[in-house]
Amino acid sequence: MHAGLLPNVSVDLVVFGFDSVHLNILLIGRSIFYKGDLYHDWKFPGDLIRKDEDLDDASKRILRELTGIEKIYMKQLKAFGSLNRLTKRARDMDWLISIDHPENRVITIPYYSLVNLEKNGKNDLMLNENARWVPVNYVKTMELAFDHLEILEFALSTLRNEMRTKPLAFELLPQKFSLTQLQKIYEVIFETTLDKRNFRKKIANLSYIVPLNEQENDVSHRPAKLYMFSRDIYQRLKSRNFDFTI
């Protein structure tokens, strides 16, 4: 193990990527030989943190090292530190030794982050050959390492909670977006359907969602009007004690 690392504290990343159809999660495939058998499962990107590194910097570093992405929305969830979180499955002990980390008590501090896959390129991210974007609903059928399923559930419910009162949807969209794209995000994340007219009525009342004099092009149907999110207007309203809810 590298000497500059804290042996008992790690960071894991639940990276949500929206590709205008699905909400995806970035997972790293992992293969373990254990007692003659080959096991395959998936984990979040993550690493021990450095002794001279803030938690928030560690999470940014790990995402940058894996994907090259910088300046995206990222927020800490909470610490997960069960005694047996790394050692429930015997084969994981072998894996820890194989990556030169024979420490069995690691408290992990997961972050979730939001990426627009159109803008950031769904394929550009594949710097690590074992990394994959997987639709959230599909993840639930996969074998996740350690307590990563529990972390995912926590991340999802936190995301849903924060989406209700904060302008996070725009982190998942390109700068210019259509109202249908915006609506789709809420539908996918809350696993529901929304009424188009009611949704648009609500949006029309939000001064910080600004209509542009631009349209989609190259679509084989009536092109949608494009909008943008004005963080300036939003901040001004918010400081006047305003309550954002979509």
Next chain:
Amino acid sequence: MHAGLLPNVSVDLVVFGFDSVHLNILLIGRSIFYKGDLYHDWKFPGDLIRKDEDLDDASKRILRELTGIEKIYMKQLKAFGSLNRLTKRARDMDWLISIDHPENRVITIPYYSLVNLEKNGKNDLMLNENARWVPVNYVKTMELAFDHLEILEFALSTLRNEMRTKPLAFELLPQKFSLTQLQKIYEVIFETTLDKRNFRKKIANLSYIVPLNEQENDVSHRPAKLYMFSRDIYQRLKSRNFDFTI
């Protein structure tokens, strides 16, 4: 430092206690001699965690050791791990050495908990002579150690958020309570005033707030009817996809 402790991970407790008038915080007074001067400030109860101890168990242990209270509501906030959180003030380094903990990188995982001071006895808690219950608004004028002010702000905003959608108010009340007591909690925590009639109308629609055939006694005014919170009814409704909001 005790050998059974993780050197880089601690737990801190933001204990909220409601005494039917104020929302209080449990603080530990701390005196430091540094370069000939005596400094006094306040910190949350907290300690390093044990190597063989879950995070949630550590927080319960620390509260129990200090106050004797068990089985109260307790929830993790998030990790605080700035590089300089312990070393911003030079005198704190001396203090760390004085308590036999010369490690300057400690990530702390704060919990908040809710205590009813009527039931648990505002004075019984004073097992530690340096411990005090301090009204939240007064805390803001006091000198808090390390990043404990930041942790307090985070705890308060988390508490407010959770109060909106979870039945936490009842953790701060005796088992039998009046509607005025209940209303007072929301008023104190949200620093607002509520209309008595509208508040009661809302409560009347909540089947899990059950009127009892009992009244206050020994009050020098019309005695209030007493109510209780039925967790059973609440759980049943919640599992049917119900949305608690006060």
Next chain:
DNA sequence: CCAAAAGTGTTAGGAGTACACCCATGA
């Protein structure tokens, strides 16, 4: 009988919800 807090209804405005058809574009 006084002080103190308990208890109680109505109304008006705003927000949410349900619902169906025409429009603009590319192929």
Next chain:
DNA sequence: TCATGGGTGTACTCCTAACACTTTTGG
């Protein structure tokens, strides 16, 4: 001209917010 998704209004219900007086008890 067809397929595809874009764009629009109305009516009903329910929730919220504003507001003031009478009741019950102990002292």
